Amino acid sequence: MLEITKEFRNVLKSAGSVAVLTGAGISAESGVPTFRGEEGLWKKFRAEELASVDGFMSNPELVWEWYMFRRNIINSVSPNPGHYALAEMEKLFDNFTLITQNVDGLHKLSGSENIFELHGNILKNKCFECGKPYTEEIDPESGEHPNCECGGKVRPDVVWFGEMLPEAAINGAFEAASRAELFFSVGTSALVQPAASMPIIAKQGGAYLVEVNLEPTPLTDVADCSFLGKSGEILPQIVEILKSEKVG
Ligand code: BV8
Ligand code: ZN
Numbered sequence: 266m267l268e269i270t271k272e273f274r275n276v277l278k279s280a281g282s283v284a285v286l287t288g289a290g291i292s293a294e295s296g297v298p299t300f301r302g303e304e305g306l307w308k309k310f311r312a313e314e315l316a317s318v319d320g321f322m323s324n325p326e327l328v329w330e331w332y333m334f335r336r337n338i339i340n341s342v343s344p345n346p347g348h349y350a351l352a353e354m355e356k357l358f359d360n361f362t363l364i365t366q367n368v369d370g371l372h373k374l375s376g377s378e379n380i381f382e383l384h385g386n387i388l389k390n391k392c393f394e395c396g397k398p399y400t401e402e403i404d405p406e407s408g409e410h411p412n413c414e415c416g417g418k419v420r421p422d423v424v425w426f427g428e429m430l431p432e433a434a435i436n437g438a439f440e441a442a443s444r445a446e447l448f449f450s451v452g453t454s455a456l457v458q459p460a461a462s463m464p465i466i467a468k469q470g471g472a473y474l475v476e477v478n479l480e481p482t483p484l485t486d487v488a489d490c491s492f493l494g495k496s497g498e499i500l501p502q503i504v505e506i507l508k509s510e511k512v513g
Contacts (some may be wrong), residue, residue, distance in 0.1 A: 267502035280447035282360040290452020294345040294497040344375035350500035352376035362441035381434040389422035448472040
């Protein structure tokens with residue numbers, strides 16, 4: 266069973282408002298490639314090159330191919346125990362906010378409710394020009410890249426590098442981070458901004474900061490406690506301890 270400090274145990278017991286930031290690592294055990302792991306490369310291209318306006322404008326076919334490749338994976342995977350643990354955790358606190366960098370929709374699928382998707386949703390499309398959602402089916406095999414009725418190019422409804430994050434999501438996430446008494450950073454290399462500043466804002470606001478990640482990150486030294494390991498194994502154990510404290 267996971268060993269936790271007395272201090273963390275007390276925070277678990279007493280925390281009113283809790284926020285969690287997740288990254289690609291929480292979906293890794295579901296089979297979704299992360300960005301910086303060895304799978305971070307796709308046909309020798311880096312995510313930063315493909316998930317960008319320049320990348321799409323210079324080679325829409327290649328970028329569409331990458332998104333279709335990822336959509337096929339995401340349509341074939343399921344949430345893992347790490348996702349389900351966060352959905353259960355949400356029910357155990359009065360005030361719980363899930364902030365995700367992931368675009369795979371697995372948190373919603375696993376039952377989490379109060380979610381801010383900072384970087385959009387890979388399964389949705391929109392018009393590059395007018396931003397209108399594009400709801401027609403796009404056949405991945407067709408190699409076609411439809412245009413919106415306004416003539417704009419249709420693109421995946423995700424936030425690319427250099428693009429602003431959705432206002433509602435970013436404002437809601439910053440607000441939840443600043444008033445959190447307990448903040449978890451799970452499965453993220455804590456490099457991409459502005460998401461990576463959320464744990465820092467929480468800490469500056471007095472939150473107890475917990476990291477759950479497979480490897481050390483820039484947050485590890487800042488965190489009040491850091492669990493190095495798989496989120497699918499660690500989070501369920503934290504929830505078990507939380508449940509025993511709530512009952513106790
Ligand atoms: C913005 C959606 C500004 C798309 C994504 C220099 C040049 C250009 C830009 C910048 C620059 N410096 C800073 C920037 C800003 C830039 C940025 O931060 N760049 C980084 C690379 C330095 N940010 C932006 O551009 C953002 N926009 O700043 O706008 C602006 C201001 C005014 C006006 C206009 C604009 C937009 C960023 C959003 C980009 N979109 N995704 C898509 O998915 O296709 S980012 C994408 O990468 C993900 O969404 C995610 O956020 C990020 C990857 O990070 P992680 O999730 O952390 O994944 P990673 O693989 O890195 O790490 C996984 C971790 O999990 C690892 O540590 C691993 O050890 C761990 N792990 C693995 N398995 C497990 C595990 N942990 C636990 N259990 C396991 N089983
Ligand atoms: Zn349009």
